[in-house]
Each structure stands twice: as structure tokens, then as C-alpha cells.
Amino acid sequence: MLRQLFSFNGGVKPAYNKEQSNQMPIAVAPVPAELVIPLHQSVGGTPRPLVQAGEHVKKGQLIGDPDGFVSSSVHASTSGLVKAVEPRLMPHTSGLSALCVVIEPDGKDEWGEISPMPWRDMEPDDVRDVLRDSGVVGLGGAVFPSYLKVNPGKQGHLDTLVINGAECEPFITCDDMQMRERGETIVRGAAILRDLTKATRVLIGIEDNKPEAITAMKAAVTTTGESRIEIVPVPTRYPAGGAKQLIRVLTGIEVPHGKRSTDYGVQCFNTGTAYAIYEALELGRPLISRIVTVAGNVETARNYEVRIGTPMREVVALSKAKPDTDRIVMGGPMMGFAMPADTVPVVKATNCILVGSPTLFPPPPPEMPCIRCGECARACPTDLQPFEMYWFSRAKIFGKAQEYNLFDCIECGCCAFVCPSRIPLVDYYRFAKSEIWAREKEKESADVARKRYEYRIDREEREKQEKAAKLAAKAAETKAKLAAAGAADENKALIAAAVARAQEQKDRG
């Protein structure tokens, strides 16, 4: 049966460069000499460390406890000794450090206690807790805690559950290879998600430049015998793998500004996330490794199953970086982030380690003035007006940039890709977004300070009044007492009372 597909506006067709890394099967990367596991690996709060230096941990042991509602757990990726809990360089463009748990593996790779979860008999909230405690986050790159998304929504069930196997970004083949080799697990994971979200149908969208993955996944659906799951090849066009874009292509639903896909009965998960959810619920295994593509300026581009916390350098070494390598990028060429050093660890967001060289990715040519040609608006998959957002971001008129829905920008890079003036548009949007966030945060803390100051002023006033009232009451009481005692000379009696009080205090002291 041919399903009717829809289309999103814009998009580009960069060279795929996928055939380099999808020739060989997934290899398991060896355990490194030292694992550096950052505590902050998902959207939301930084988990609190649960271990101390000198402690022994088992594989899969919880080492970071979620902090707040939007946060996810972190686990030890192998057994060994905790060497330190200290700030280490993060896989982040800033080149800043954050708290990491450093583990020296003992070589035994011993699992802690793990057991399959009887999730079918559990309350939905308990299943979500299990997913949170298993550290499952969106593995497509956004690393949003999955437990918050496994939700039937307001209407009690989803119409469509979209499993995202589009993998539109050039060079990256981790989902492709995982679908080819571990399709059955992904389909089973999708089935779990289908049951948890009470979805009427499950559509697994895969770009049609991955025929092997499509065949493998179709076979997996037949073998597992899962119902209501359909493999849908979608036309190859970047960024078809964006959640909103894939939802649009598969269902025709365009999620408007300020709404969520669940408002329309649709939810989207990455294939890797479906795999991790199967492992978490059916095997009781927390998320401690992921598939990582190593591609670009290497001898043998390939996919590896890498433990979280493995230094990128060691993964790159397996593929043998060529001598003229000058940088590594986490993610693909369109949306990736330059890493401050090759020693940074692989984290849950690392779908690809792209090795760069001056010949493979030459330095960007100088930026030319915007000529308002509108190419960027035609290429924008979210129907924004990139040139307007660019003007206002550049001029630091952030309010205006926000009016042009800057925050709907998914930073896919299509606009910069087509720009004839070679303006790094996304850099401007990132700059504007982080400035706006910083200002909002500042404003929030100023509001808190204002409230606390006003409260303090009120309190001081109230305390003053209370004190005055108390004193007055006490004076009246003494007076009344004296009057009752029938003291003839009031003043004398008052003095006597004061003397008595002073004497009493002296005795006590």
C-alpha cells in the first residue's frame, strides 16, 4: 500500500557522504583506560553526584541523581574505581568544564543488579520513573529526557507515534546501521512506546537513501509480528529528520508556533531512543552506551558502540585520523559543534564524531553583506524569514528578532548553506538566542530580588509595630498589677519593681 506523503517547505540537498561510514558493521569500542562521565548530559538540571572518589562502582550503577523535573539519571558505563568527581572539559563549544565522574575501569565490566521491568503490570507513572532512572534521553541529538515524552497526552491516546529514522544529516549513519543490524530491538522498542502512549499507529520514517535499513526494518516488523507498525520511506531532503518536519511529511500535520505535537495527537522518538527504551524496560539496562559514527578525515569511517564517557580521541583512534586533522566536531557538518579538544568524552548527545581537516572543511570564506535575495527564506524548513532575524540579531534588537519567531528556528543551517553572501546565519541566531536567555534569567532573578526586598520592608515594618504593641501591653500590665496591689505611691512602686527586676537579672547572671 502506498501511503500518501506530504512535504515541508524549504530544505536543501547537501552531499550525503554516508557511504563512507555505512560499509562496515557496528564495532564495539574497547573500554578506555579512563572514563569521564559528565553529570549534565540532558536538557534540564544537572544531576547530583551519588558517588565519591575512592568508591567502587558496578556497570550500570546510578552515579547521578536527577535534579528537578526536567533532568535524567547518569550511570557508570563499566565497573571500576571512582578516581575523582571533579570538573572536566565538556564536549561543548564553550571549552568550559563541568562536574564529571572519572572512573578507572577494573576490566571486569561487571553489571550491578539489573532485572527486567514488569512494565506491562506497572502504573504509567512508575514506568516513567523507571525510564527517568534508566537515564533514557532523546538520542537523535536533542537529549530531552524521554520519560517526559512517554505520555498519551490530553486526549488519553496518541493518533500517531512517529519513530524517526530519517537521519538526514550528512556523514552520520549511526541510526542507519542500528536499524540494519538491530532492527528487531528497535521495532520492539517502538511497540513498547506504542503501548505506553496508547498510539493508534506507529510510523517509522526512514529517508529513501537508506534502502538496506528500510528492508531490514520491514523484515524486523514481519519477524516480531508487531501490529500497527509501518515502515515509511520518506524522500531524502535535509532536514527531513527534524521532528516537526518528519511529522509534517508523514501525517500532513503542521505543528504551529507555540504548540506541541502532542496537542495534535502526535509524538516523535528517535530509533536509537526506541532501542534504549527496550533495553531499559525489557532488560533493565540503563543507557550507558550509544552508537557513534566516526567519519570525515579518517582512514576507515565506521560506526562504533561506545560507552558514555569514552574520550573522543580514543574512538577516533579506532578509525585512524589522517595526519592533517585539525579539529573534531560533535554531530554533522550542518548542525555539529566544534569541540574544544579531542579529549572530551562521548556523551548521550554524541551521534557522530566528525573529524575535520582544512581540505575537507575549508575555513569559511569571508562574510559578504546581505543582499536580501531571499534564498534563505526559500530554504527555511520552518517557514521563517532568516534574513529579518539576521538583521535584528546582528543589530542586537532582540525583541524584534523574537517577533520574527527566532525561537522556532531549529538551527538546521539550511539558510547559511544557501546564502550567496556566505553569512554564518546560524551563529547570529545562536548569539541572539543565548543573549535573550541570559536577559530573561537576569530579569527573573531581579523579580525575585524585588519581591524579597518588598517582603523584607513589610516584615520590618510589621516587627516594629508588633514590638511597640508588645511594649505598650507590658507597660499597661505592670500598671494594672500595681494598681491591683493598691500601691499608694505609683512612682515609688514602679521604681521598686524595676529594682526587683534588676536584682533578679543579677542573680541569674
Place this chain on the structure above:
Amino acid sequence: MLEALLVMALGSVILGGALGFAAVKFRVEGDPLVEKIDAILPQTQCGQCGFPGCKPYAEAIAKGEADINCCPPGGEDGIRKLADLLGREFKPLSGEHGIEKPKSTAVIDENICIGCTLCIQACPVDAIVGAAKQMHTVVASLCTGCELCLEPCPVDCIDMKPIPENVESWKWKFPVFAIQSRKAA
């Protein structure tokens, strides 16, 4: 003639009544300009401007009693916003009120603190917890960096520490490009 007068008189009575009602019903509490100015001020409540807090300073600006360049924590950015709001010229920060410093929080050296509670009384936002003869500590997330606790401390155990940049507070920089020299032909 009389009819016309009556109509006009009736009209003025009705309209006057409506206006009077509206004036009572939709009365604006406080000065909206003060609120707007107060929203721009950084709420450190530090008193460097010479007023006992941000709100009094906002009131003084609204009345025209104070200049817009007396708030060091608000910095240049704050002065620009005030100038925009009030339609005045931008002025550089007046030196007598202090200088713009990086945002900091107070940190109490807990080994030295004698538990005198003087800093607790000085803190305008109640960001210091402690009790008499007990160690005090600053709740960093609430501290506005006003420095008002430094002066009353008898043992000088409070330091201002600039807030370090972390991965979450890090901001993308404005894109800049090195001008490349043209290669010799």
C-alpha cells in the same frame, strides 16, 4: 433655544458622569512610570545611587530628582534603557556612585564567622541564613551582590566572588571574522 441648551446640559451630565465613573473604576494605582523604571533597575537594592533601594531611586527618577546614570550594577546597558524609556540623552555612569563590576555574590568564610547576625540584618533580600552564635551562610542563588553585608561584618569574613561562567550560562559570542590578508599573487 431652550431645547438645545437642555440637550447640551444633559449630554454634559451623562458624559461627566461616565468620566467620573471611569476615573474611579479604572484608577491607576501608583505611578506607572515608576513601575517601568523599577523594571529596568537591577534590583540589587545596594543603595549605591544614594537612595535606600531600587524603588526609591525609580521614584526619584520619575520625579526628576535624580539622574539616570547613578546605578553602577545596571551599568551602561541599564542607562541606555532608561534613556530610551524617558526620551533622554545617554550619559556615561557617574563616577561618584561607583563603577560597573562583574556580577558577584557574597561568600562567608565559615571558619572566621562568629555568628554576630549583623550581615543578616544588613542583607536587603534576606539571602543570608544563620542565628546568633551560629555560623552564617549566603544563599548564592538569592544574593544580588549588593555588598551591603561587607561593611557591618566585625571580623571581615565576607568576600565578593565573581560568578564564574559555566556551560549553562555560557553565551554564544557575536560572530567575528579575522580579516585575512590577501595572498600574494
